[in-house]
Amino acid sequence: MGLITPALGLFIWTLVAFLIVLFILKKFAWKPILKMLNERETGIANAISSAEKVKIEMAEMQADNQRLIQEAREERSIMLKEAKETKDKIISEAKEQAKAEANKIMEEARTQIELKKNAALTEVKNEIGTMAVAVAEKVLRKKLEAADAQADYIKMLSEEIKLN
Template identity: 60%
Template sequence: MELLMPALGYFVWTLVAFVIVFLILKKFAWKPILSTLSDREKNIADSIATAERVKLEMAQLKNENEALMQKAREERAEMLKEAKEIRDKIVNEAKEQAKVEANKVLADAQASIEQQKNAALTEVKNKIGNMVIEVTEKVIRRELSNKSEQEQYIRTLADELPLTNRN
């Protein structure tokens, strides 16, 4: 049992050594240890505050970034809308110009056709007039006494005239 219960002398000397070490530690080591712990606690608190501040700044930057993105999307949509309007305007103007040009070409073609038709009619009239003169001239030269012979001769001359291209 001696091993379990130390002698009273050891107990007292151990207690005295403990108190001396405690007092030395209290006088020389306790304040630096506490100040170091206090500084460390302060640094940790400052780091947490800085992290919170950075977190808030990041959230603010994120919000600003989202606002800028939204503004950019709106500007892009507006630019696309304007581009479509300009494209539609240009297409409509081109269509109108094409219609005007087509109408002008059509009017020119119709005028040309009318002019050619009038020229052809004039030419036909001139040829018919010349043919009538020739037939009349031949009839008068012949001076036939019989009316039926005159009509027969006129028919023969009419058949001989080149009115159309006979193939």
Template identity: 55%
Template sequence: MDLLSPDFGLLFWTVVIFLLTFLILKKFAWKPILKTLDDREKGIADSIASAEKIKAEMSHLKAEHEHVLAEAKAERSRILKEAKEMKDQIVGEAREQAKAEARRIIEDAQGAINNQKMAALTEVKNQVGHLVIEVAEKVLRRELSDQSAQQQYIRELTKDIELN
């Protein structure tokens, strides 16, 4: 039972040693410990403030990034639209040039065809004229008095003529 009810002397010396240890710790260790705790608390507070500041800055940068991205998308859309319009314009111009060239070629071909047609008609007229002259010459040389004999002679002559 001595352990459950300590002696007054033991109790006195325990209190004295406790107070002495408390005073020594208060004088030499308490201030550095409190200072270290205060410094640590300030460091943690500064870290939290810095983290909040970085978080706000990151949020701002994210918003700015989204804005720049939206501008880039708008610029890309504008460039694609301009490119499409330019392509359509170039294709339209090329189509018009091709149509104009085709019209010119057709007109040139029609002119050449007309020239050849006229040349062929002139050639045919010349040949017919020569044939007529030859027939007339042969009819006049023969000087037949009978009309039916002249027509018979013309038929014979036309059978002999070869058209080229």
């Protein structure tokens, strides 16, 4: 049984050694250990707080980025719409200008055709008149070769002129 139950003297000396070590630890080591644990706890709390702040700032920055992206998309959409409107306007103006130019060219062509037609008609009329005079002259010469026929014809013309 000697091994299982210690002697009273050994027990007292072990208790005294334990109390001395406990006193020394309490006097010199306990406060620095507690101080270091408190500092570590404060550091961890500060780090967690900083991480939360950074997380909040990141969320704000992400929201700002999303807002900027949305604004950029809206601006791009507006710019594309304006560019399309400008393109359509330019195309319609070009079509109108081309149509006006075509109408102008057509009108000039019609005018030229009308002028040439009138000139041709005038020339044909003059030619017909010249031919008619030439034919009439030949017919009258043939008919009025005799002096009696000439006198009768002059008399008839003078009477027609008086009537008109």
